[in-house]
Amino acid sequence: MALRQIRTLGDEVLTKKCREVxxxxxxxxxxxxxxxxxxxxxxxxxxxxxxxxxxxxxxxIDVGEGPVTLVNPVVVEKDGEQTGSEGCLSVPGKAGQxxxxxxxxxxxxxxxxxxxxxxGRDLFARALCxxxxxxxxxxxxSKVEGELYSTQPQEEDEEDEDEDV
Numbered sequence: 001m002a003l004r005q006i007r008t009l010g011d012e013v014l015t016k017k018c019r020e021v022x023x024x025x026x027x028x029x030x031x032x033x034x035x036x037x038x039x040x041x042x043x044x045x046x047x048x049x050x051x052x053x054x055x056x057x058x059x060x061i062d063v064g065e066g067p068v069t070l071v072n073p074v075v076v077e078k079d080g081e082q083t084g085s086e087g088c089l090s091v092p093g094k095a096g097q098x099x100x101x102x103x104x105x106x107x108x109x110x111x112x113x114x115x116x117x118x119x120g121r122d123l124f125a126r127a128l129c130x131x132x133x134x135x136x137x138x139x140x141x142s143k144v145e146g147e148l149y150s151t152q153p154q155e156e157d158e159e160d161e162d163e164d165v
Contacts, residue, residue: 001030001037004052009091009139011053018048018055018135021071024113028056032069032111035060044089046127048134051090059131063123070118073108073132082122086130086140087151095151096144100126 007013021028031054039047039060046061057072080102087095104125106118120128130140141148 001033003041004034004038006038006042006047006051006089007053009141011090013050013053013055014090014134014139015137016050016055017137018050018057020057021109024071024111028058029111031056032058032060036062036067036069039089042089045123046131047089048131050134050137057135059135061124061127061131063127065124068118069111070106070108070116070131071110071113073106073118073128073135075104075129075132076107077105078125078129079103082126083145084126086126086144088130088140090139091141091148093150093152094141094148096141096148097146098126098140098143099145100129104128106132 031049035047035049035052038052045063046059049056049058059070059073061068078101081099082102083097083099085095086098102125103121106128108116108118110116
């Protein structure tokens with residue numbers, strides 16, 4: 001396994017639609033493993049193949065319940081609504097309010113190319129929708145309600161620091 005470079009906003013690969021995976025190859029298995037390692041290293045909860053420069057329909061997600069790798073994922077059912085803060089490893093240091101379904105059902109293939117169904121609620125539903133959007137060249141910033149905001153801690157003024165001494 002190896003860390004891959006995460007592509008950031010402005011990289012054209014993030015705006016392109018990914019190709020379907022027709023056959024699982026050793027190279028694609030390595031890609032999926034590398035994506036998980038890269039996601040964990042970057043302290044993210046999801047990563048899509050185009051975020052590491054590969055235009056294939058593969059996503060990895062781990063919202064704290066163990067890793068999930070999905071090949072050719074498609075949202076087949078969604079209901080409810082949730083609005084919350086959302087960020088992206090490809091837009092470092094920024095976040096915004098996005099409305100997503102509260103509950104989704106996704107059909108996909110696993111790494112053995114066997115059909116699976118995944119059900120997500122809350123954060124898992126949000127991550128599924130966010131990562132699947134990446135496969136179609138859609139970034140969350142196009143869905144932000146209002147403005148993006150910084151997730152970096154604000155530096156205190158020097159005067160404030162002096163008062164604490």
